[in-house]
Amino acid sequence: MRGTSWIATLIFITTLGSVTLAQQADLLDRTFSGVSKETTPQAAKADIQNQASQKISEEVIKELVGEDRFNKNKAMIQNKIIKNSARYIPFSKPSPLIQDGADFKMAVEMKLSLRDLKQMLQENSLLNENDAVPVVLPVISFVDQVEGRSYRWWQPLDKNPQGFLFKEGRAMEEALRNSFQGKNFFVIKPMEAGLGSNVPSSFQNERISGEDAQFFAQYFNAPVTIDGQVLFNKEAKGGNYTIEIRLTATQVSNGRPIADVSRKFTTDPGPFETSVDKKMREVLEGTANDLASQVFEAWQRGSLGTSVIRLTIQGSHSLPLMEGVKDKIRSQITQVKNIRERLIGTEGTSYEVDASVSATDLVQRIEALDFNGKKLTKVSEGRDEIVLKFAQ
Incomplete structure (x- = not known):
């Protein structure tokens, strides 16, 4: 009994020390x-x-x-x-x-x-990167493998835009608008607004990414896009259908994913469109809420509006020293929103740094820090990558 009490006390002290x-x-x-x-x-x-x-x-x-x-x-x-x-x-x-x-x-x-x-x-709503309500643009494909059809609002080729897939797309838009609105984001509803006719033919591709995403962001003044796919299929056995929803929210300025959801649902048996529509109404709110919460968390951390810079520190160093380096960079440089290890090896340690300053500015701020009497100095620098080493 006395041994158990001693162990409990030790755990408490260790935990208290970690918190401190x-x-x-x-x-x-x-x-x-x-x-x-x-x-x-x-x-x-x-x-x-x-x-x-x-x-x-x-x-x-x-x-x-x-x-x-x-x-x-x-x-x-x-x-x-x-x-x-x-x-x-x-x-x-x-x-x-x-x-x-x-x-x-x-x-x-x-x-x-x-x-x-x-x-x-x-x-007090003072930490947001932009004064305006952030705008989000959905660019989601709806693919029906049961009837062999698809719908994308930026490809206004469907002769029957008021059909089943259009209806489900409108329901998705409404769910996203409601969920994001509660987090102080504004989701454009391109299907409801008929924005497809405004998209130049050269950008009416199946997948919106890279330069196309940059165009959409600028054209619709939306720094965040939600791309992905809603896929309808029939199960191999029985009269059930499946719904697969894969959505990714991306900060377009640097092509960086900031949130994603992936869900698969099975409908009750019944007619295809009726069963799918019923299940969609049941699951859309929860799916949209999950995505909106993730984006909001990134926004609260200040990660929106930042760039990802790869930071490598050359050489093999002790774990306590490198933990101290990471903590000091994160705590002493206010423009660093987050820092994560990506590679630890004998030749060096690499991190991904979310920063609201350029690589040049970040180097200068790190070089000014003191790590228990040691200093880091620049080896090389690129637009989104810096390499440092401890000065001799």
Whole structure:
């Protein structure tokens, strides 16, 4: 019994230590040097600490939301965020106060929780990359392998556009519109609006990807597309039919998938169109909600509007050192939204970095960091790939 209690205590301490390390990794270190003209040391110290909180908060918030958004919402940021800075600044350490003539001087070291600050910004709708409601364009194929037909709204070749596949496409549009609207996204309904007639013939291809997707995004002012397929088929045995739905939401600017769903459903026995339509009405809402939630999570993380940069650090290094590198890059560079390992080997470690800055800018910011007395320096750089090594 005593041994069990000891083990439980050890697990608790280990877990507590892990939580503490995770929290520390999310803290941004900043230092401010201030001057006060207050006449007493107590008043001067309080004045410089207030200056530090104000200045550091402004700098970090500008990095997170951008200069334009900061200036446009300055009053709200001051009243709802900075005035409550104790929520995201858990640590503040002033240096000794120095009197210089009539002035007092002091430095203040602060640790700022990016996680808590981002949460406050999100609560006030300030962390979004764009002021406008993000627009989403569905480019989904409907394929009926029972009757041997297909429908794509951007290929207005169907002589009977009010047929069965058109009807199911309209139902999909409505489900997507409702689900995404609840997440502050606007889904275009191209079938309802008859947008197919506006698409040039050179872009009326079966699959919308690459340069075609870039055209659709610009033409319809939609930075996110939902492509994929809804496939209807007959089961080999019995009178049932299958519905396969595969949808991918893509950030068109860099061709990066940000969400996907893949579902397969079986209908009840009965006439083909009646059975399929009934099952579609049952499953569309849940499927659309799943996709919308994934896109919204990417949007909340700030991943929309970012580019993926491959970061490689040459050489074989200890796991604690590389974990520290990853945590420091993620916590100290506010323009980095996420970082993931992709390859670990004897020649180096590679990461995928979601960043709202260019590769050149990212290199400069990483080179300015200190990793337990070590520095990273550039080996090579491309548009979406950088290679670094530890300086000797």
